[in-house]
Amino acid sequence: MLTREHLLQLDRQDPLAALRDQFVLPAGTIYLDGNSLGAMPRAAADRVRRTLDHDWSQALVRSWNSAGWVDLPQRVGDRIGRLIGAREGETLACDSTSVNLFKLLSLAVKLRPGRKLILSDCENFPTDLYIAEGLSALLGGGLELRSVSPGEIEAAIDERVAVVSLSHVNYRNGALYDMAAITQRAHNAGALMLWDLAHSAGALPIHLAACDVDLAVGCGYKYFNGGPGAPAFLYIAQRLQAQASTPLSGWFGHQRPFDFVPVYAPAAGISRMLAGTPAILSIVSLDAALDVWTGVSMEQVRAKSILQCESFVALVEQWMPGVFELVSPRESAKRGSQVCLRHAEAWPIMQALIARGVIGDVRAPDILRFGFTPLYLSYAEVWDAASTLREIIDADSWRQPHYQIRAKVT
Amino acid sequence: MLTREHLLQLDRQDPLAALRDQFVLPAGTIYLDGNSLGAMPRAAADRVRRTLDHDWSQALVRSWNSAGWVDLPQRVGDRIGRLIGAREGETLACDSTSVNLFKLLSLAVKLRPGRKLILSDCENFPTDLYIAEGLSALLGGGLELRSVSPGEIEAAIDERVAVVSLSHVNYRNGALYDMAAITQRAHNAGALMLWDLAHSAGALPIHLAACDVDLAVGCGYKYFNGGPGAPAFLYIAQRLQAQASTPLSGWFGHQRPFDFVPVYAPAAGISRMLAGTPAILSIVSLDAALDVWTGVSMEQVRAKSILQCESFVALVEQWMPGVFELVSPRESAKRGSQVCLRHAEAWPIMQALIARGVIGDVRAPDILRFGFTPLYLSYAEVWDAASTLREIIDADSWRQPHYQIRAKVT
Numbered sequence: 001m002l003t004r005e006h007l008l009q010l011d012r013q014d015p016l017a018a019l020r021d022q023f024v025l026p027a028g029t030i031y032l033d034g035n036s037l038g039a040m041p042r043a044a045a046d047r048v049r050r051t052l053d054h055d056w057s058q059a060l061v062r063s064w065n066s067a068g069w070v071d072l073p074q075r076v077g078d079r080i081g082r083l084i085g086a087r088e089g090e091t092l093a094c095d096s097t098s099v100n101l102f103k104l105l106s107l108a109v110k111l112r113p114g115r116k117l118i119l120s121d122c123e124n125f126p127t128d129l130y131i132a133e134g135l136s137a138l139l140g141g142g143l144e145l146r147s148v149s150p151g152e153i154e155a156a157i158d159e160r161v162a163v164v165s166l167s168h169v170n171y172r173n174g175a176l177y178d179m180a181a182i183t184q185r186a187h188n189a190g191a192l193m194l195w196d197l198a199h200s201a202g203a204l205p206i207h208l209a210a211c212d213v214d215l216a217v218g219c220g221y222k223y224f225n226g227g228p229g230a231p232a233f234l235y236i237a238q239r240l241q242a243q244a245s246t247p248l249s250g251w252f253g254h255q256r257p258f259d260f261v262p263v264y265a266p267a268a269g270i271s272r273m274l275a276g277t278p279a280i281l282s283i284v285s286l287d288a289a290l291d292v293w294t295g296v297s298m299e300q301v302r303a304k305s306i307l308q309c310e311s312f313v314a315l316v317e318q319w320m321p322g323v324f325e326l327v328s329p330r331e332s333a334k335r336g337s338q339v340c341l342r343h344a345e346a347w348p349i350m351q352a353l354i355a356r357g358v359i360g361d362v363r364a365p366d367i368l369r370f371g372f373t374p375l376y377l378s379y380a381e382v383w384d385a386a387s388t389l390r391e392i393i394d395a396d397s398w399r400q401p402h403y404q405i406r407a408k409v410t
Numbered sequence: 411m412l413t414r415e416h417l418l419q420l421d422r423q424d425p426l427a428a429l430r431d432q433f434v435l436p437a438g439t440i441y442l443d444g445n446s447l448g449a450m451p452r453a454a455a456d457r458v459r460r461t462l463d464h465d466w467s468q469a470l471v472r473s474w475n476s477a478g479w480v481d482l483p484q485r486v487g488d489r490i491g492r493l494i495g496a497r498e499g500e501t502l503a504c505d506s507t508s509v510n511l512f513k514l515l516s517l518a519v520k521l522r523p524g525r526k527l528i529l530s531d532c533e534n535f536p537t538d539l540y541i542a543e544g545l546s547a548l549l550g551g552g553l554e555l556r557s558v559s560p561g562e563i564e565a566a567i568d569e570r571v572a573v574v575s576l577s578h579v580n581y582r583n584g585a586l587y588d589m590a591a592i593t594q595r596a597h598n599a600g601a602l603m604l605w606d607l608a609h610s611a612g613a614l615p616i617h618l619a620a621c622d623v624d625l626a627v628g629c630g631y632k633y634f635n636g637g638p639g640a641p642a643f644l645y646i647a648q649r650l651q652a653q654a655s656t657p658l659s660g661w662f663g664h665q666r667p668f669d670f671v672p673v674y675a676p677a678a679g680i681s682r683m684l685a686g687t688p689a690i691l692s693i694v695s696l697d698a699a700l701d702v703w704t705g706v707s708m709e710q711v712r713a714k715s716i717l718q719c720e721s722f723v724a725l726v727e728q729w730m731p732g733v734f735e736l737v738s739p740r741e742s743a744k745r746g747s748q749v750c751l752r753h754a755e756a757w758p759i760m761q762a763l764i765a766r767g768v769i770g771d772v773r774a775p776d777i778l779r780f781g782f783t784p785l786y787l788s789y790a791e792v793w794d795a796a797s798t799l800r801e802i803i804d805a806d807s808w809r810q811p812h813y814q815i816r817a818k819v820t
Contacts, residue, residue, distance in 0.1 A: 024467040024468075025467070026467070026468045026469075026470070029470075031470060033470065033471045036471045037466075037470060037471040037474075039467070039470065040462065040466050040467035045462045045463075045467070048458060048462060048691060049459065049462070051638075052450065052455045052458060052459070053455075055638075056447075056450050056637060056638055057434040057435070057436070057449070057450040057455070058434075058436045059436075060436070060439075060441060060443065060447060060449065060769065061443045061446045061447040061769065061771065062764075062769075063638070064447075064638075069638060069639075095505070095506070095509065095686070096505075096660065096685055096686025096687055096689075097686055097687070098658065098660030098661065098662075098685040098686030098687075099505065099509055099658060099660070099685050099686055101660075102657070102658050102685075106548065122672050123672075124672075125661075125670075126661050126664070126667075126670050126671065126672060126674075127660045127661035127686065129672050129673070129674070130659045130660060130661060130664065130674040131658070131659060131660060133659060133673075133674045134656065134657045134658060134659030134674065135657060137655075137657065137659075138516065138548075138549070138657035139548070139549075147672065172670070221687070227466060227690065227691050228461075228465075228466055228473070228474075228479060228687075228690035228691065229479075229687045229688045229689040229690040229691070229692075229693070230689070230691075231689065232686070245547075246544065247512070247544045247545060247547065247548035248508065248509060248512050248541070248544060249540045249541060249543060249544030249547075250506065250508030250509070250511075250537045250540060250541060251508065251535075251536050251537035251540060252508075254536070254540065257536075258774075259774060260535075260536050260582070260773060260774065261536065262532050262533075262534075262536060262539050262557065263539070263543075264536075264539070264540040264543045264544065275506055275508040275509050275512075276505070276506025276507055276508030276509055276537065276642070277506055277507070277508075277631070277638075277639045278639045279506075279639040279640070279641065279689040279691075279692040280637065280638035280639040280692070281458060281637050281638065281639070281640075281689075281691040281692045281695055282639075282689040282690070282691045282692045283639070285691055354472075359470065359471065359472075361471065363670060364668075364669060364670065
């Protein structure tokens with residue numbers, strides 16, 4: 001049986017424990033929703049303040065050069081690239097995940113002429129499916145999205161597939177795909193492989209280059225803590241970059257954007273995938289948020305994440321046997337950094353938790369989602385969160401009418 | 411002959427003079443580049459600080475609802491809409507101008523099947539041309555961008571044209587198109603009309619609805635002072651919205667984004683044009699920056715802008731006859747809020763100006779560009795800027811070698 005003392009002991013031995021001081025967190029809150037919106041790093045806030053107090057207000061337009069705004073997408077991209085196993089020059093921070101998906105799916109379809117399928121799973125994050133639908137409708141010619149259940153993916157990869165587009169970690173239940181095996185399977189069939197790393201980048205070790213991944217996108221505001229709506233990122237393997245193009249061929253992806261020539265010519269390398277002017281307040285925040293990772297190994301983060309997830313599952317099962325169904329894979333190697341529990345009354349239970357300062361979220365209709373973020377979450381908090389859940393279940397306090405009120409969930 | 415006393419008198423009578431206090435401006439600087447990056451409104455900085463200090467760091471993920479993040483694109487869009495003569499529900503603040511151009515050009519081509527031309531002028535801002543090129547290359551089927559000189563536009567509008575895509579004010583020389591006349595001309599030929607308002611929105615009165623404009627895009631970081639890389643905006647006339655669709659069909663444009671259903675269904679109205687998660691730090695800044703416009707009429711802004719531009723031209727011609735060629739239209743009714751002067755040594759002259767605190771910019775190879783922003787620029791500063799230019803020309807001080815060094819221009 002786990003004890004709180006044991007978890008406190010883990011905190012005392014935790015090599016990542018000191019990182020928590022680099023974040024601003026509300027008092028009295030246990031934050032288990034960093035997989036939706038990461039907590040605020042002090043460095044991010046400081047950098048945004050500096051951008052207001054000096055770079056924008058005082059240096060004004062000169063900051064495009066003097067503050068290095070102009071190549072933030074490349075520099076921040078490379079910083080992210082180092083955390084996901086990409087080589088230099090393979091990653092850009094820009095636009096939203098949705099827009100980047102459009103760019104890379106367009107590219108994949110172009111690189112595999114004659115192949116008419118975008119293959120995904122029906123549990124993929126909705127925007128991944130919607131964007132594939134939108135591209136198919138735009139291009140016509142028989143291009144279509146085929147989505148199968150996750151277990152059927154490997155069998156569905158064949159020579160009709162232009163690109164296999166999957167989320168590395170399932171947003172709803174935390175299930176983790178085997179990146180190396182599926183990428184290999186896609187390549188064996190001559191298809192390209194696109195991974196959406198929204199729920200895995202910053203949560204576990206990723207080896208894009210070693211797995212020979214073709215294309216990837218991911219999120220800046222979850223485990224990278226870049227701030228609400230931080231720029232997303234995109235990755236293109238070096239070996240594909242000479243053939244790469246984007247239909248969103250905006251001026252920031254031009255060879256010489258500030259020459260203002262009337263005819264488009266793509267920049268060298270990954271830079272050509274840029275479209276318009278970067279959202280500077282948002283990207284400087286993401287840039288500074290990445291400072292937290294200095295000297296941190298993703299293996300350490302993963303080890304702590306697994307121990308936190310396992311402890312939470314163990315406590316829930318030891319205290320509330322039979323109350324919840326574990327919908328995340330039980331085996332840690334097959335799970336991201338979240339634990340998802342099914343309960344018919346997921347909504348009021350989560351509202352009761354939030355009222356007591358334990359913040360997770362609900363994915364309709366019946367899933368309680370708890371994200372574990374080792375950079376700023378302690379082991380003792382895992383105990384305390386499970387303990388709060390136990391109190392709510394034991395006392396049936398989620399039955400109070402005000403917890404039943406449904407609001408928009410994000 | 412103009413006198414500084416006369417300009418000081420105009421400042422004393424200026425109904426907009428008090429607005430300057432709503433901006434943070436560096437001491438000793440005359441800022442004539444607000445047409446590239448607008449100055450920082452105090453309200454924008456305060457709102458971003460509040461977003462850091464409370465909404466992100468303390469309320470965390472709950473701020474999507476409690477701080478109203480989730481519908482900022484619509485609310486900020488409508489605030490912009492009121493400044494450009496749009497109806498409620500016709501404007502969204504989102505993504506970059508480039509990305510929004512792609513959405514609207516795609517839509518235009520879809521709404522005019524069989525028509526194979528996107529018509530623009532060869533002096534349009536490059537990204538407008540590049541995006542049209544990118545869309546044409548993606549869709550194929552004979553779709554192409556045709557660009558003619560500005561004077562040839564009206565004659566080039568015929569029944570082969572799907573959409574006429576023009577910048578209302580020319581970024582390089584400030585020339586202003588007659589929106590009503592050209593829109594009418596496009597409609598007479600059965601074409602749609604798309605206006606890029608980057609250099610006119612916030613600078614002069616625009617009547618999108620009254621001119622029956624179909625589509626428009628524009629910039630949040632120039633005359634709207636939303637901050638570097640602030641979200642852009644897009645407009646679709648109400649009468650077209652039922653048929654509107656976007657190939658960038660991301661989850662924020664879904665009917666029920668937080669139901670996470672696997673099949674795309676567009677939201678009602680303009681909201682369907684959203685793609686991914688909005689960049690919150692950037693859009694809250696833009697939202698608060700728009701507070702400055704409360705109680706300000708665009709007619710007042712235009713009247714001051716015209717008087718400032720005319721004063722600047724008059725002083726340059728009275729003090730430096732024959733030194734510069736005025737490349738902006740001389741007639742105020744045909745010019746935006748900028749004055750552009752041609753000189754073979756534009757670069758070192760501008761560097762000498764900047765060294766003396768007068769900030770404009772250069773558009774290669776030989777154009778000095780001066781933007782006038784009546785919300786925070788005084789008449790006396792117009793005198794002082796021209797006077798500084800005169801000193802540099804009279805003393806040939808731009809010939810100093812360090813002013814010749816070329817850096818990236820933005």
